[in-house]
Amino acid sequence: GQQLNQSPQSMFIQEGEDVSMNCTSSSIFNTWLWYKQEPGEGPVLLIALYKAGELTSNGRLTAQFGITRKDSFLNISASIPSDVGIYFCAGPYSNAGGTSYGKLTFGQGTILTVHP
Amino acid sequence: SQTIHQWPATLVQPVGSPLSLECTVEGTSNPNLYWYRQAAGRGLQLLFYSVGIGQISSEVPQNLSASRPQDRQFILSSKKLLLSDSGFYLCAWTRLNTEAFFGQGTRLTVV
Numbered sequence: 001g002q003q004l005n006q007s008p009q010s011m012f013i014q015e016g017e018d019v020s021m022n023c024t025s026s027s028i029f030n031t032w033l034w035y036k037q038e039p040g041e042g043p044v045l046l047i048a049l050y051k052a053g054e055l056t057s058n059g060r061l062t063a064q065f066g067i068t069r070k071d072s073f074l075n076i077s078a079s080i081p082s083d084v085g086i087y088f089c090a091g092p093y094s095n096a097g098g099t100s101y102g103k104l105t106f107g108q109g110t111i112l113t114v115h116p
Numbered sequence: 117s118q119t120i121h122q123w124p125a126t127l128v129q130p131v132g133s134p135l136s137l138e139c140t141v142e143g144t145s146n147p148n149l150y151w152y153r154q155a156a157g158r159g160l161q162l163l164f165y166s167v168g169i170g171q172i173s174s175e176v177p178q179n180l181s182a183s184r185p186q187d188r189q190f191i192l193s194s195k196k197l198l199l200s201d202s203g204f205y206l207c208a209w210t211r212l213n214t215e216a217f218f219g220q221g222t223r224l225t226v227v
Contacts, residue, residue: 031214033214033215033216040221040223041220042122042208042218042219042220042221043160043206043218044218045215045216045217048214048215086158088159088160090160090216092213092214100214101148101165101167101213102148102165102213102214102216103150103162103165103175104150104162104216106159106160108159109158109159
């Protein structure tokens with residue numbers, strides 16, 4: 001099946017630093033989604049990407065849909081303590097008939113720790 | 117605006133006991149609904165999805181079942197829980213069949 005590989009698995013940074021993480025797949029995706037999950041909570045959608053090459057920002061967050069459609073990047077600028085959490089990439093996967101029905105496959109997540 | 121509610125937030129159940137987790141969505145009609153499980157704070161695994169009342173598709177073989185008795189209600193059940201059923205269960209609905217929105221999750225511990 002379709003798998004998403006996220007890296008790095010974890011990051012320990014100082015407040016104010018910029019962060020970059022990525023997600024790769026051996027399969028082509030037509031949509032890339034980035035989520036953030038805080039402890040004990042459900043994931044929250046940060047950014048959705050729909051076109052190859054698309055660059056989208058949400059405050060200090062910027063995500064890009066790779067040209068090959070097999071990767072995506074998420075950058076966080078000037079990190080703050082509340083950026084702590086697990087960041088997931090996700091994309092829709094299809095059954096044999098090519099319909100996703102909104103089913104998502106997730107990467108294993110990047111755990112971000114920000115030291116004040 | 118749309119909201120999704122899941123309960124209970126935490127649950128501790130003995131092995132062999134039944135399970136019923138409930139999820140409801142408000143502010144939208146005929147949503148696609150999903151149950152995911154997350155182990156040890158890592159990636160989410162899709163368990164079930166539903167495109168309408170009474171329509172359930174299972175993604176992985178397991179000890180669990182799902183039902184959709186009403187348009188905006190999705191239930192996850194088990195007749196007899198196993199230790200391996202412990203985990204964080206998340207209900208979700210999708211907009212445009214792409215962007216998924218999640219509930220707060222249920223932490224299930226089977227003892």
